[in-house]
Amino acid sequence: MEATDGALVNRAVGGEATAFDALVRRHTPRMYRVALRVVGNAADAEDVVQEAWISAWRGLGSFRQDAAVSTWLYRVVSNTAIAHVRKRKPAVSLDADLAADGGGPAPGESLAADPDTYPEARAVQAAQIDAVLRAIGTLEPGQRVPLVLHELEGFSYAEVAEIMQVSATALRSRLHRARVALLERLKELE
């Protein structure tokens, strides 16, 4: 049976190096996804993930077991990504990075035609998705992070609130403002 995150952290704190390695293998893909969607390009996202894991390793001793390990890790990567964005602003280079799958379609999401049936519609939709991701990259980091975590990564309100260490009410308000801002940018693209 696979060890839980909490068990791995306990073993890592106790000096078992392979336990921390297991956490790295388990969480790096999603942490990279979060980082990429916040910072907007693969090179910076890789740096963010590496920095985040080093921070996490350093912070192992102070990790409180009453918080979920994943919450703690995504808080570390979110904070690292925000710091990176603020240091390097504005850095939105979506090119081939966010379109890493080659711009594949999301079935049934075409505004004009079915992208499953029409290659042109598929290409148009891929470009539209690129534009959405670019637009997200123009939001200020305080709005971008909750939007990425909730709307793109599927974290619940409670999880995002805990990751960002804000109240549920504050989070809902911030998310709403982020959605409104994003929708305004999407309208401008038309």
Next chain:
Amino acid sequence: MSDGSTTEQDPRQDPRWRLVRAAARRPVPTPAGLVDRVLRSVRAMRDRVLVEPLEVPQDRGDLRIGGRALVTLCRGAGMELADEYGGVRVLAVSLEPEGFDVLLSVRFGVPADLAADHLSCRLRQRLGALVGVTVPPVNVHVVDVHHP
């Protein structure tokens, strides 16, 4: 309780929001080798050699700098220098018995040998300036090429 919306219209009701949902479903592959590079960086921070401080005799007593601090300095300095040079990324830094190992990726079209020489030379200078002592050798390896 409302689902994050206020009395204003919920943006998720707008037809354009379909594209946000589509973006959420777009796969994001993990870059090849990223997990290994992370593990290498983490291991560099915890390896035995890192708890043995660098000891430098000085006029007013010995200066001791922990290996972990050296790796952190080397990584930070390396990333700054790579940014300045352009087309170069630091993938991982570790401190081995022979000195620092710095793994680089260069952008396609950037001469790898020149980039490695430049980083190696400037990194040694920068580290020397930061810690004020002769630092361990800096061995730079170009291990990957990325696209512009």
